[in-house]
Amino acid sequence: MSTNPGYHPESIEKKWQDRWEEKEVFHVKESDDRPKFYALIEFPYPSGQGLHVGHPRPYTALDVVARKRRMQGYNVLFPMGWDAFGLPTENYAIKNKIHPEKVTKQNVARFKAQLQSLGFSFDWSREINTTDPSYYKWTQWIFLKLFEKDLAYKQEIPINWCTSCKIGLSNEEVVQGSCERCGGEVVQKVKNQWMLKITEYAERLIKDLDEVDYIERVKTQQKNWIGKSEGMEIKFPIDGTEESLGVFTTRPDTLFGATYMVISPEHPLLNKLQNQIKNFDEVHQYQHEAAKKSDFERSELIKEKTGVELKGIKAINPASKEEMTVWISDYVLMTYGTGAIMAVPGHDSRDWEFARKFNLPIKEVVKGGDITKEAFTDVDQGILINSDFINGLKPQEAIERISDWLAEQKLGEKKVNYKLRDWVFSRQRYWGEPIPLVYCKDCGWVPVPEKELPLELPKVENYEPTDDGESPLANIEEWVKTPCPSCGKEGRRETDTMPQWAGSSWYYLRYMDPNNDEALASKERLDYWLPVDWYNGGMEHTTLHLLYSRFWHKFLYDVNVVPTKEPYYKRTSHGMILGENNEKMSKSKGNVINPDEIIEEFGADTLRVYEMFIGDFEKSVPWSQNGVKGCRRFLDRVWKVQDLLVEGEDFSNELEVKMHQTIKKVSDDYESLKYNTGIAALMTLINEFYDLGRVTKGEFKTFLLLLNPVAPHITEELWEILGHREGIVEQHWPIWNEDKTVDKFIEIAVQVNGKVRGKVKIQPEADKESVEKIVKEAEGIKEYLENREIVKEIYVPGRIYNIVVKG
Template identity: 75%
Template structure:
């Protein structure tokens, strides 16, 4: 028997699978389907790190098992390849982004193939391919046609170095996460997508899907649905400030107001404002912070009182001061709040800092502690006609009163904002619209799609904040499709989120040049049965793709209201120092090096054995070595292989137990315990000193989804027919998973005094007889009366004596 050599066998089997199209989804729609999906990667120049294969291998296990269970499985892969990192690299190194992208994709693809993942490479997609983004543009035009794509002035995070708008998540401590450049707030004319139109459905339809709880919570929190009141506060100069609050019952406790630094009231009343220069300076400082930094709970509260104007609390009819503070955002609610420091942590901290009145309006003990006390169920105090009411009643009464007075109305509000869809860069999908002085914004006709990115010599961002495309006049200047007059193309491009919001649909029919995908294919493959990805994508990407899918459902393009039936998320693999892997920390582990030294199957086994799949875990080089030793022992089972076309009597129970455990664990993301069960079974084979061919066959099939190369090689070497990938998944007999003999604890007065082995089906009388024969038990009950017996079948027999 030759030694186990992964280098010899892994490339061999990868070539066989590719040559035979072993993992290609079938066009046979009579078979039950199973669509397994992982998030397609951004192909960066660094290539894969060992964190990537964790998700891919997990769903690969599920996909391989499903094929063996008779399903027609679609398990595809592609590339989310537009975006800023590639463009920045291209600018720095004077290489076209397309060339950079092609190189990165080639590297990623080679790495993924070397891991032995069972992707259907015949369905590969690339968001930068005009044949793909033709349909991204088509979806945008449908959104525009339905009034869900519109242009407006919007305040965005602007990186002064990259010269691009950034998402809140891309701004850290006031600087650009990517380049470290200063970030300021800048108002730009942006394309927006009206995702807020779908906010209610995006929450309600979570009831239709099987998402792990933490993913559902992330979605709900990001959408942020609340019910409350909009209330008008009269302000100096005959103006009004509108606030939204979920706690109108606390109106009597509003002792000051806070508005966002960008609130239009400041300009409207500037003739009344005595300290306008101070407020403008504060506004400039606020513009340098992201929304996330401004609303961070732990940060110190800052603000400036607007001197010269006051508001009037409509409940108390008292004048109250108005402050500007950056913890209030113009983009949420109305950009203004009534501050109730007696019952809100941030308001309390602000009031303490600026020496403002704090009034308790919900009874709850010490007023300074009230800010940190749950006041949802208290009794109203210091609240005029609400005094003595419970909070729930008070909410209704004050809401009715405000509506009768004409200064308030009930409202459902969402934290979710419309999606800023413009990017002032080159490397993205061109927005397929033409501006005409006479006709306004006009869609590019469908038959002229795709609007292809022009080839350019320079894709440097402009100092004006416009896209580099604006400088290519021969591309920009065109004819209006509506009136035939002069027109100019939109020069903003779409964000990276665009292509990733519908890619899963294209996998069902990736070569269709007549439509996004055929109705027949979409009807067959949707919804996606299982989608796994990182927790960092369970807000924006998940939300955006669900929004696009719902829109396409409303258009009659897709057959289901939700794209993903099941969504799970995996934890990160950290460096050996338990920190997030990064080049700067010097703790990145390259999977190529692991495969070179230990083999792809060792990498796969280790990534699944490393710990709880849903939690972050540190990398361990010793752990890798242990998994390689396990596979070496699997290889050596050949040396004790004997004839036998049935399970041996002595291992029959263990085999059926293992089939059941591995089968169920694969479905519940418990890959580590499934591997532990296989390791335990391997020990039993070695302890016995032989393994029957029937037992070896089953063992190889169970291990195959985790370690496909070594198992296929052993299958072939030992003369089993066909390939494991073509076999039926092993089944277990429930009756045979039950042990013939079990060990139970025997207690005397609740303390374990002995353990006895009995037949699994033994009666209480049988157990009692066996227990009373045990010398240890005799010692504790001698000369005493048995007053009670408690028997938990198969687990505990307790004797109570006096």
């Protein structure tokens, strides 16, 4: 009778979590001769709702790799911290009248307790928080270095302004003209903003992707966001004036097909030629309406085109010398190219739709290919027609010929254009890093001296946004007024704060040396740990966050702070965990699963196993409570293997091949994001244990080592029950023998009178006589042969054994 007390995670998980922290098992030191491995996950925003079950998926995945690498002899840094500045906390604080600093402390405490309950092998001694002055001192320091190198500048630009949140929004935060966060109306507003010149790094941000191991779709997203285009910038003279319109195009060969021009509603030419524009009131009204739309809405392909002709203004086509009408339309953006386009409606879908609506001329200049309603970009299709001296040429030849001609005539020049725009860095809110600059009427913008950093966020009672769009800090006169650091006269501090992206653009560096007061991290530690070996995060962050972070790192490389050109060597991404209704988890949909409840009912190891077993790690998958229960049953079976134990450190003959196959499979799958199939292999091995009815201690110990990265608590407890004083974390990862991964036996079906009656295992090279003996002695087959005359036996080597009997 078994004396096994059963699996009770509630009694073992806290025990092991406390023991790991007491012994500082995961606290890493640089003075180590083992190879280093830096595993990084995106640090969370500690919201008031706490974790939901989607958060542990990427954390568990990298924890699996970190634990495995430690057992393989690596010195592993696996840190955690908090991306805690930003709008959600501030909005919550305003709504509930609790200071955002207090809200942040409460949220961090809750998040940390939840993460610790899941048993992640984080080095908590290196915990960081972007709202800590000792941290944002160095965020401010980096900004001052950017300012010093003329990469930070102030400029009046139109921004998406939420009338409710009273804050500028990125294009991605505007959905159908409303704020993604609050649903409030979004309008275009001109603000004087601090900008970071990320465009200076556009080419390097593309080129250096060749040097890193990012999954291909991440590289593609980065390249698409930067949007490099090579083409010509062509001058279109405005008839009767000294002005001209510059237009960037990748297809100068279609110049003879340009029949009208369109400029952005924000184009500076409108003000310059206001007196010549006969319908300026109508134009001004259109500008006002366009200001209510975000760039994202304006650039949507599937929408009705609108516009106003600039009456009294004509442009001249530099190739055909024909007059062209000039229009304004909101589908042309000032933030891309020159803010003006030459419309070629014969070969561009949006131009075609606009021309049809306003009855404008459409001229075909490239014969061949499906070019009527689709943007025409394939330079290998067609022949030029109706195009004077480039008639009869293929597009690529025509591009070269007309580009040379435009350059000779000083009507155009070759240009490389990027869709990427400089980074809008200002936020007119309280809960963010103060920008360490002082404005002086005599000296202009002057940096706060480095020795005075951090410039701390003042403690205030009123942190609500202002109605005039200025930061709440602007109302604190005693903080705003300060002597100019350069001349000593009265100056005024910058009252805008930094965006949430600021603190998250360099956090991986601070983990290397979180308590350093003299530098963001010491040279020795930066040299030791960089680059990050493996960085995992959501696909939603593979454009902006990843781009901003790479930009800051390259800048720090240029000023000799970091030793590598790229921050992260490897980047992977995970899919979301959806609700059981297959929709994104949200409070409003009532489908959020709290991990605390899963841990309480099933245990942290069950949650960890389920999140890795749920499906393809890179794809979104729906939650399944039945799946959770299945993973708990698996761990119950693991626990009860104790009842099958027999002495012996070696693998048995029956399981030797399976053991080596499983070691290889699990080792490979943990490294290639195939956690689900790795766990499936362990489940299959457990079935083999039970089918055989006995397991050697050597086999069970190997199994526990393989399962440990996914289910660390139960495996540590069983390891201790087996009599080991040192924990699993101090053991070596199993190694497979390739020769022993090849099965010595194959399984063939046995048919009796045409029906499969069983299967037998044989050696592949066995002759018919040997197979016949095995078949006739096999349980499950003998009963069909007893007291029957065998008429015929046919053996198809390695596949099937057929027996025909009478009676």
